[in-house]
Amino acid sequence: MIRMGLGAISALAIAMGLGFIAPAEAGPTLDKVKQAGAISCGVQTGVAGYAQPDSQGVYTGFNVDICHALSAAVFGDPTKVKFVPLTAQQRFTALQSGEVDLLSNNTTWTLQRDTELGLNFAPVVFYDGQGFMVTKKSGVKSAKELNGATICVAPGTTTELNLADYFRANKMEFKPVVIEKLDELTGAFFSGRCDAYTTDASALAAVRIGRASNPDDYVILPERISKEPLAPVVRHGDEQWFDIVRWVVYALIEAEEKGITQKNLDDMAKSEDPTVKRILGATPGMGKALGLDEKWAFNEVKAVGNYGEIFERNLGMAGPLKLDRGLNNLWTKGGLIYAMPIR
Amino acid sequence: MASDTAGALRPKRPPPWHDPAVRGVVFQILFVAAVVAAGGFLVHNTLANLERQNIATGFGFLGREAAFGIGESLILYSPADSYARAFLVGLTNTLYVAALGIVLATILGTVMGLARLSSNWLIAKLAQIYVETFRNIPLALQLFFWWGLLRWSAPAPRQAWQPLADVFVSNRGIVFPVPREDPAHPWMLLALVIGIVGAWAIARWARLRQARTGRPFPSGWAGLALVFGLPLAVFLAAGAPLRLDVPALHGFNFTGGTAVSPEFAALLFGLVIYTGSFIAEIVRAGILAVSWGQSEAALALGLTAWQRMRLVVLPQALRVIVPPMTSQYLSLTKNSSLAVIIGFPDLVSVANTTINQTGQAVEGIAMIMAVYLAISLVISALMNLYNRAVALVER
């Protein structure tokens, strides 16, 4: 009896092994998402203004709203999102393996990531630059004075590389303190373990506001030592999903350009402007081209507002960080934010 | 006729599916096939996933410029060096902290183990409290605690404590002076090597002489004198060229001298205290395992307490102590990988950064595992050699 059972078990094990070997066909992300009924969206573990869970575990922030917009465009409902907090180390494999359907977590667009990591970058949603934060007490006024400094930095980021590049280019020395988890890294800086903390300037502002016991004790130095174009990321090899994410972002920008806001949306839907009509689906065709509902962009703006509104609410004067639009203003207002034509 | 009887007597050969040998072979084939199939399945998936997503594979990245900084390093390193060199930095840091940790934990553990057996009630109780406290708290928590203590309690470099002249304690670590390089140093090193060889030779000679004539020789003291005396003699002969590289506050931090960072200090301290509590128990159990009769016999022979310990109890206790000690050394080495949570650039931390920068997780983790396996094998092999030396020689 037992012998037979054993044989059966091995046979079963092999059969199962062989069965699994035929790889499950990689379905297009859109089908998978629709089947699952939710978009799995990779965000940071907690950066004020960008993606931060409240005490109930509900995420809010700029990156979170991008995911809500996508959900609104795909499902007509902004809440069909599952937020997956990821560390810098986990983010790419989480995307590659299909654990998340997009990363919306301040990932910098670089050549190597675009090619060797098998990623595709949607349009840039935030133009940033790397900066340094120091204590006011130290009296440091410029990054050029940081020779010999100990600097707190997160590993596995472009920040870590830019830091080394900057000090090499300026023939200065530094000692990095490298810790992966943000809680411990900022803890190290605020305890005085490091002379400076470096990351994207906007994230510095978030850390200063959200994690310093007295934000006025800290200053962010004026230098921006790198270009940090931050963009949502999708997997390489699924053009349809890539298109959807790309145009979801463009629609948010185009809506701001055309003056479509959450408030005046219903009035604008009756507009005679042919561009507005195309965006909001009054003139059909765009949604079909993307494989979405014709009201995709309408739903987006209804859910989270246009790009400018998302920015103001989370990062700008209405939010905790009080960041200036700067480079992130519309191209018509001297910034870099520019949408491709929706037609 | 004859063949007929033989046929009747010979047990009937069982059908192949009831023959244990045949079944064994078949079962093994099936088992191996299942394992290979499962492994092949995983490899196939991985390759397919990497291929589909256009992710680079192979170890080509090792030659590329690492381009990231490493906080502390025993060998020369700059961001312009290759990933391979960065790995080497991580490896030397791991080996350094593990080696130091093993030595210090052994000392602490032995002292505490003996203290638990002390006839002094207070000492025994204190040692017991130490053991029971630190054994039962996760190492990760202890590391965070020591690291926090060093960061938050120590002053900034400008207000550094100065327990000794030219020794500074601040939240950047402990900085102390080191002798500057001198032509006499290589000769002192040579003298040290000669001293060690000499001490070993004397110990051997003394043992042989004692076996032959029964007269003991204070080989321990003679050895010590050789090991420390010879380099000292060379040092004095060279005119005592002691020029210290004295640390001084310069800009943000101390320059000159040698620094022990809070991360390194917390890691070493945590590892030693945690592992020491386990070693104390092993030492105690080992000594208790030597029957009391042995000690009584030694007392009856008129041996002193030290001789009793050294000649009678310890050799027998070591047989019990060495095997579990090996596994403590192994776990200390593996636990040193917790460095990554407090930011000490050990092998795992550097490999972690490499994995993030290159995206080649499979290669990176394979390298970490290979290195730890190799270290484990080396430590096991060394301890096995030692174990053979102390094991009971059956006569």
Add this chain to the structure above:
Amino acid sequence: MPNIMTTGIAHELPVPAEAPPPRTHGPIGWLRANLFNSLFNTVLTLVALYFLAMTIPPVIRWALIDAVWTAPSGQACRGAMGQEGGACWAFIGEKLRFILFGRFPYAEQWRPLVVVVIFVALILLSCDRRLWGRRLPVLWLLGLAAVGVLMWGGVFGLSTVDTMLWSGLPLTLIFSVVGIVFAFPFGILLALGRRSRLPAVRAISVGYIELVRGVPLITVLFMASVMLPLFLPSGFTIDKLLRAQIAFILFAAAYLAEVIRGGLQAIPTGQIEAADALGLGYWQRTRLIVLPQALAMVIPPLVNTFIGTFKDTSLVIIIGLFDLLGTVNAALADANWQGFYVEAYVVAAAIYWSFCFFMSRYSQILEREFNKSRRR
């Protein structure tokens, strides 16, 4: 005769009064015997007393006298504690719920509380040897089922809680208990495999055990969190929590296998020969004769393996999960309460310690009793 003479003389001579023998009873006798019985011990005692006098009063002052018990924020706490600086237990008061249950929905936190109670009850019940046997596994199954229902929800009117929000002490307990429970059968198979006569089975078992035991847990966790998704067919994903759980199971199995092997090796050959003589097959022999004896023998080291796993769960902090240690660190990151790490770590250490200390004491008692019965 001469004897009588001498005694007679002795009686007549004045005998000098001798000092009474040293006391061996009472507190002074105890002190003399245990603390001051030699010069060396006297010195040691004095050093130890000095050490205690230097450390205990400041600790008491910090923890009790100068401590602040209630304060609305870290700033207020610092202001109230005076120059010397005491503990800010107000921080713990403010954050205790977060430290224990983390991000589990606030209104539903009675559920993880019940989970913790169930686990503690199960562990305590397991110590009662009258329950050992058929009943205990049933109890555990019921307990684990209740834990699953409480954590996930979705039935009996409980709201569904995403595994992302599981955190704190319940997570620590789930990782360690589920890890050991599932690693156990796997560990038995590995141990049997290592002692198997079949070379291929033996080689694979030895390879697995030594590979896993040779690498740090961190690498196994990395592999589970970063690489496991790459090993699986595309589109097939496993929950983050489950991945860490798998890592613990795989890791604990190798260590359990070695413990169980110790028990298998201690079984006298006679037992196996007797089983063979009865005509039992391999699996019958193993199930009925070998395993019951081997497992009973290794219960104390099994408890120690469980303690090890319990402490090891604190490493999930590396892969971004919030176990007890993770919630402590997250609580410390609050801008309003910065720098109260000693208070936070002391509380977390006390929680870990009470579990581990209790279990290790229990395993020591068991071991002593087992030794007693074996010696008989």
